[in-house]
Amino acid sequence: MRGHRLRTPPHRPPRSLARLGVALLLTVAAGVGAGGAAAPGTAAGGARQAAAPAALDSVIPAPAAVAPGGSPYEITADTAIRVPPGSSAAAASARDAGEYLAGVLRPSTGFDLPVGSESGEVELRLSARLKKAVGTEGYELTSGADGVLISAAAPAGLFHGVQTLRQLLPPTVEADTAQDGPWLVAGGRITDEPRFAYRSAMLDVARHFFTVEQVKRYIDQLALYKYNTLHLHLTDDQGWRLAIDSWPNLAEYGGSTQVGGGPGGYYTKDQYRELVAYAASRHMTVVPEVDMPGHTNSALASYAELNCDGVAPPLYTGTSVGFSSLCVPKEVTYDFVDDVVRELAELTPGRYLHIGGDEAHSTPHDEYVAFMERAQKIVAKYGKTVVGWHQITANPAEGAVAQYWGTTGGEQEVIDAAKAGTPLVLSPANRTYLDMKYHAQTPLGLSWAGYVEVRQSYDWDPGTYMRGGVPESAVLGVEAPMWSETLSTNDQIEFMAFPRAAGAAELGWSPAAKLGWDGYRDRLVAQGPRWEAMGIDFYRSAQVPWE
Numbered sequence: 127m128r129g130h131r132l133r134t135p136p137h138r139p140p141r142s143l144a145r146l147g148v149a150l151l152l153t154v155a156a157g158v159g160a161g162g163a164a165a166p167g168t169a170a171g172g173a174r175q176a177a178a179p180a181a182l183d184s185v186i187p188a189p190a191a192v193a194p195g196g197s198p199y200e201i202t203a204d205t206a207i208r209v210p211p212g213s214s215a216a217a218a219s220a221r222d223a224g225e226y227l228a229g230v231l232r233p234s235t236g237f238d239l240p241v242g243s244e245s246g247e248v249e250l251r252l253s254a255r256l257k258k259a260v261g262t263e264g265y266e267l268t269s270g271a272d273g274v275l276i277s278a279a280a281p282a283g284l285f286h287g288v289q290t291l292r293q294l295l296p297p298t299v300e301a302d303t304a305q306d307g308p309w310l311v312a313g314g315r316i317t318d319e320p321r322f323a324y325r326s327a328m329l330d331v332a333r334h335f336f337t338v339e340q341v342k343r344y345i346d347q348l349a350l351y352k353y354n355t356l357h358l359h360l361t362d363d364q365g366w367r368l369a370i371d372s373w374p375n376l377a378e379y380g381g382s383t384q385v386g387g388g389p390g391g392y393y394t395k396d397q398y399r400e401l402v403a404y405a406a407s408r409h410m411t412v413v414p415e416v417d418m419p420g421h422t423n424s425a426l427a428s429y430a431e432l433n434c435d436g437v438a439p440p441l442y443t444g445t446s447v448g449f450s451s452l453c454v455p456k457e458v459t460y461d462f463v464d465d466v467v468r469e470l471a472e473l474t475p476g477r478y479l480h481i482g483g484d485e486a487h488s489t490p491h492d493e494y495v496a497f498m499e500r501a502q503k504i505v506a507k508y509g510k511t512v513v514g515w516h517q518i519t520a521n522p523a524e525g526a527v528a529q530y531w532g533t534t535g536g537e538q539e540v541i542d543a544a545k546a547g548t549p550l551v552l553s554p555a556n557r558t559y560l561d562m563k564y565h566a567q568t569p570l571g572l573s574w575a576g577y578v579e580v581r582q583s584y585d586w587d588p589g590t591y592m593r594g595g596v597p598e599s600a601v602l603g604v605e606a607p608m609w610s611e612t613l614s615t616n617d618q619i620e621f622m623a624f625p626r627a628a629g630a631a632e633l634g635w636s637p638a639a640k641l642g643w644d645g646y647r648d649r650l651v652a653q654g655p656r657w658e659a660m661g662i663d664f665y666r667s668a669q670v671p672w673e
Contacts, residue, residue, distance in 0.1 A: 177296075179310035182269075185293040186628050186649050187352060187635035189318040190264075196313030197271035201248070201295070203237045208246025216252060219281035222407065224250050227288045231295075234659075236304040247273035248291075250284045263354065263409075264319025267291065269311045282409040286352045290316060293350075297655035322588065324551055324603025325634035326355035326413070327560075327627060329619075330610040332362035332424075333445070334384050335391040340616050342404050347620070347662065349408040351631035356405050357413045357480060357605060363423035363442045363450055367392045368414070372465040373429065380424035380441070385611055387443045398473055406475075413513060414470055417482030418463065419489050419497045423450040431458050445611045448487030454497045464504050471508035478527065479505050484515035495521045502526060513551070519543035527602060530592070531555050533575055541594035549602040552588050558630050560623050561609040564665055570612050571622055580650075580667040584629035585643050606630035617663045624657055624664035625650055647671075 183192040209224035210217045228239045257279035265278040265287035276287035298305040360367045366380035381392035423442045430438040434453035502523035505512045512526040533556040555575035562578040563571040589598035654672045657664045
């Protein structure tokens with residue numbers, strides 16, 4: 127049962143205790159005793175201490191190739207950021223990546239870090255020659271005594287390279303107040319590209335509603351780990367979260383509550399556009415989901431005619447699944463689907479539109495197949511590619527993407543569809559579902575797919591996960607879903623997402639040869655102080671020797 131299933135300073139609330147923890151950690155690391163007076167990064171008498179920069183291969187996701195060597199580069203008050211000249215869309219996007227980098231570094235370093243196209247020791251460079259080598263999302267990062275160069279064939283690659291540069295700097299670079307340096311980047315070269323094209327995280331805003339600012343905060347955190355897709359679960363039994371002009375009661379009435387009976391909420395079309403644009407600024411594509419024919423009580427409660435008996439049920443604030451269904455035989459059902467898909471497609475520039483399709487226990491199988499056939503054609507009519515939970519493999523349209531959420535990789539219907547050409551996004555619930563409890567005492571989350579500790583979530587290979595001879599080429603990518611039956615705040619999201627979201631990101635990005643629990647665990651240790659500096663309330667798993 128599935129149902130039981132970036133960061134910029136403006137979206138990071140203060141975490142004074144977390145920052146204090148980081149400061150104390152650095153003080154101990156610097157060897158300052160109880161009677162010492164030296165600040166982090168300085169020795170007694172005010173002289174700067176020597177500092178070893180983070181190794182080039184210490185980041186998450188693990189880079190494809192690393193060649194360390196040479197002197198480090200130090201970011202100082204004299205450092206500038208150089209970006210490509212020109213007025214093309216690519217140049218403008220590359221400049222945005224430079225401004226983003228400066229926005230991350232300025233609060234903690236206290237440096238001006240001017241961004242321009244004339245000169246700069248930290249350079250972002252567009253290079254068409256790299257497309258063959260690393261694709262449109264890959265990059266090269268070269269560092270030496272004279273500076274840092276991030277090169278890529280496209281702005282997305284530059285942005286991902288910026289995330290790597292962030293992780294090569296001390297964790298306190300993420301703080302929103304001035305910190306002591308030095309800000310060293312190890313010498314050498316990274317050549318990097320993603321293993322899978324689709325690297326996604328899902329946020330369920332239907333069970334509990336999350337505001338635009340809350341979603342932006344999560345986008346910023348995901349961006350650090352090179353996610354390129356945000357799947358928004360916009361509708362479910364408990365709430366409809368997007369305004370639809372042709373069916374206004376969906377949001378105004380169907381969105382008026384949530385699990386536990388809170389006030390709920392919904393996004394206006396302008397707010398949804400704002401989220402899409404914000405995700406795009408972090409090189410993430412929004413994939414909206416309107417679940418059907420099940421998980422539809424909020425719609426059924428809003429419009430009586432969508433029910434076979436013509437009677438609207440009451441709004442629902444519980445957490446059970448499988449009890450609701452659109453009325454498949456009624457023609458008005460397809461008018462409804464057409465209107466919703468049309469308006470959603472107009473708002474969504476990305477190629478994918480998710481129509482759910484899972485846990486339709488109240489829809490007879492023959493009706494389910496008939497409904498999904500028509501619904502998929504409607505999506506295609508408006509120029510989008512269908513994504514659905516793996517139950518759509520009962521009758522997938524040509525080109526449709528199936529999102530697998532099982533726990534064994536052995537469902538024959540899914541295996542057959544994948545071998546016949548249906549691409550898979552892998553979200554095995556006992557591996558990637560971020561709302562699963564870590565252990566029996568975890569205060570949040572569910573456990574229907576078992577307990578999912580940090581190693582359990584990471585220690586599998588998407589390329590070999592499906593049984594029955596499904597090749598890696600059938601796997602479009604990996605997604606880490608976050609269902610929100612028990613979650614209503616950013617702190618709760620973060621506690622359940624981290625560290626596991628970092629692991630899912632690595633599984634989607636890094637080559638198979640770079641995967642391995644021991645190496646990942648060691649690199650994960652370094653993320654703890656970074657998350658503290660970012661104000662992320664993460665789960666301190668006993669499986670990881672946190673500093």
